[in-house]
Amino acid sequence: MMNDSEMRTLLQTAKTIAVVGLSNNPMRASLGVSRFLQRQGYRVIPVNPNETEVLGERAYPTLREVPDPIDIVNIFRRPARVPEVIEDAAGRGIRCIWMQEGVVNHEAAAQAEAAGIPVVMDLCILKEIARLL
Numbered sequence: 001m002m003n004d005s006e007m008r009t010l011l012q013t014a015k016t017i018a019v020v021g022l023s024n025n026p027m028r029a030s031l032g033v034s035r036f037l038q039r040q041g042y043r044v045i046p047v048n049p050n051e052t053e054v055l056g057e058r059a060y061p062t063l064r065e066v067p068d069p070i071d072i073v074n075i076f077r078r079p080a081r082v083p084e085v086i087e088d089a090a091g092r093g094i095r096c097i098w099m100q101e102g103v104v105n106h107e108a109a110a111q112a113e114a115a116g117i118p119v120v121m122d123l124c125i126l127k128e129i130a131r132l133l
Helices: 004-013 031-037 079-089 106-114 125-132
Strands: 016-020 043-047 072-075 094-099
Touching: 004 125, 031 106, 031 125, 043 079, 072 079, 079 094, 079 106, 094 106
Parallel strands: 016 043, 016 072, 072 094
Antiparallel strands: none
């Protein structure tokens, strides 16, 4: 798990965040958090097979299909679905897997770390940006 100093550095240097589970539904936290991330200057890439575009960005059905480099993968999915995201992230040069508040999967976190990808788990990226930057 990343410490505060590592998270601060990551958040200051990251440019692109793929948000897995991002939808156009205004009742979903993923939309509000992603809108905040855009306002902070990050490029947000939606990953959701049920969307074609969110917040002005093309959506991709899976992380594997995103053609662009990604710094952070921010996950808004049920914990049981996280391992498939980790599989898609492996070998892509992703700097961090970020599981939002309520998304806890220790096996998937260990899988990501074994693949060389640091993990933040059960923390809201919006709250951490507000706290650390």
